[in-house]
Structure formats: structure tokens, C-alpha cells
Amino acid sequence: MALDERTKKQMEAYKKRTQMMLGVVSKIAKARTLDELRSGVTAFIEFSDANPKLKSQLCDHLVEIIIEASKPYISPLPSQNKNIVFVPPDAAPVVMIPNYVPIVDSEDMMYDGSSRLLAKISEFSDPMEDAATEEEMNAVLDSAQTKFKVIDIVAPSKPLMILSFDNTHAIHNCECGVSDPSVRQSVILVYHPRDVSGCDRVFIFAHEIGHALHFALTGNIDVVPDRFDAFNEALGINFQTIRQKQEAFADVAAFAMLNNSGLKKHLPHQFSDTMLGLYDRYIGYVTGNHMKP
Numbered sequence: 001m002a003l004d005e006r007t008k009k010q011m012e013a014y015k016k017r018t019q020m021m022l023g024v025v026s027k028i029a030k031a032r033t034l035d036e037l038r039s040g041v042t043a044f045i046e047f048s049d050a051n052p053k054l055k056s057q058l059c060d061h062l063v064e065i066i067i068e069a070s071k072p073y074i075s076p077l078p079s080q081n082k083n084i085v086f087v088p089p090d091a092a093p094v095v096m097i098p099n100y101v102p103i104v105d106s107e108d109m110m111y112d113g114s115s116r117l118l119a120k121i122s123e124f125s126d127p128m129e130d131a132a133t134e135e136e137m138n139a140v141l142d143s144a145q146t147k148f149k150v151i152d153i154v155a156p157s158k159p160l161m162i163l164s165f166d167n168t169h170a171i172h173n174c175e176c177g178v179s180d181p182s183v184r185q186s187v188i189l190v191y192h193p194r195d196v197s198g199c200d201r202v203f204i205f206a207h208e209i210g211h212a213l214h215f216a217l218t219g220n221i222d223v224v225p226d227r228f229d230a231f232n233e234a235l236g237i238n239f240q241t242i243r244q245k246q247e248a249f250a251d252v253a254a255f256a257m258l259n260n261s262g263l264k265k266h267l268p269h270q271f272s273d274t275m276l277g278l279y280d281r282y283i284g285y286v287t288g289n290h291m292k293p
């Protein structure tokens, strides 16, 4: 084969591979549903496996595309509250990627992250019950901020991100996480609940804000907020595990946030005014708004 012809063939093969690579990453960027994201990430992993030498280039493209695609949602839009960003269901799949795939130079970390992301996507199914609406979530956040300045505590610099998904999760109705521990950005993932017979969707959301508050107060979800043990002891409750305490704190925070005239109907059961007053006072104390309970 003449040299020219060989070069031409190599060039063509290179062009074809580059096009395929761009096709793979743009499939991810264009994903508007978790199914589309699943198929994009699967193609990414398959292409990486088949072309190990191109892995680094592929990851660079992925980083660029993801940053570009999620930009409008990561930096708050002018009309939005500067400390809260609502990400609608058609953008949530792409915006969730950085929570699993680290945006770093290490291809191996990105590859592992992609596998974790795929595993996460496989936990979802079609929507079952109705999810909390943006209006309902705003009402909870307004109450939390007005009564206890919760948003100032949870999102002192990076905004609180609320990602809504058009799917139901196998176990969780809603989840709370921290996308990057160094900046402590809290992320709430809101799903369509599986079953709302136990408690309603607004309560479920308020409970997750309670988890975010816990993390913001202690920097470590395994550390109980100040005087929480004493608060429970005074009520005659003795939790055995840190997991029980985490759930109980999120519940107490939710009770206090929902304890206002417009939101009381979302409390999971009837409380006496005395009990509601105690929850208010404890959350008021721990958020620095009230004196010691």
C-alpha cells in the first residue's frame, strides 16, 4: 500500500473514532430522562472498554459537555432565590452526573464513577405517586427560612440544589446528599414516592431538609446536633443507634418547619400544641434562633 493511501486510511479511521466519541458524549449531554442517560453512560463505558487509548480524550470531552450542559442549573438563574436552585426533571439526569462521576483528570475515577452512576440509574422505575411540586417545596423552604434561617445555614455559599426526577426509586422517596464535602453543597433528590399512605410528599421533602440541616450544623451526619440526646431523654425517648437519631432529628426538624398555619396539614399525625412547641424550641435553639430549650 502506498504511504499516501495508508495515511489516508489512518486519517479516516481517526475521524471515524472521533465522531463516534463525540456521539457517545453528546448522547449523555442530550439525555433528558434516566433511560436516555442509562443508554448514554452504557455507550461511554463500552467505548472506553473498546478503546483504552482514547479513554483520556473521551473523559476530557465528557467533562466539557457535562459542565456546559449543567451550567444553567448549577449557577442560579437571576430570577431564582440565590441560595436555592430547582432543577426540573428534564435537566436533572445530566445535572446528577457530577454527584457520581468526579469531574477530575483521572480517567479511572471517571470510569468508576460512570459504573456507580449506572448502578444508581438501575434503582429507578417509572413514576408511581405524585411528587412534591415546586410550589409545595417552596412553601416548606419559606417556612424553614422565616422561622429558623435554615437556608442560610444549609446554603451559606453554594446554593442548595433540588433535583426533581420523573421516576420512583426502589427504596427512597427522596434523598439528601452532599455533592462536594469541601464546599458542603447540599443536594436534595426528589422522586415520585412509591407509597404515600404512611406520610405525605410534603412531609417527606421537609424531612430531607432536616437531614441537610443536620449535616450543615455538625459537618458529620454521625455526630448528633447539640443537646439532641438531652432533648430526647427529657421526652423519655432513648435511641440506640446513630441511624435512629439521624431519622429522629430529621423528623423533629420537619415537625418544626411544618408547624405553621399553611403547612400543618402535612404533619404525619396530630400533635399537641405542647409537643409542637417543644419541637419549635429545640430547632430554634440548635439553629441559633432561640435560647436553650
Ligand SMILES: [Zn+2]
Binding pocket: 207, 211, 246, 247, 250
Ligand atoms: Zn431520613
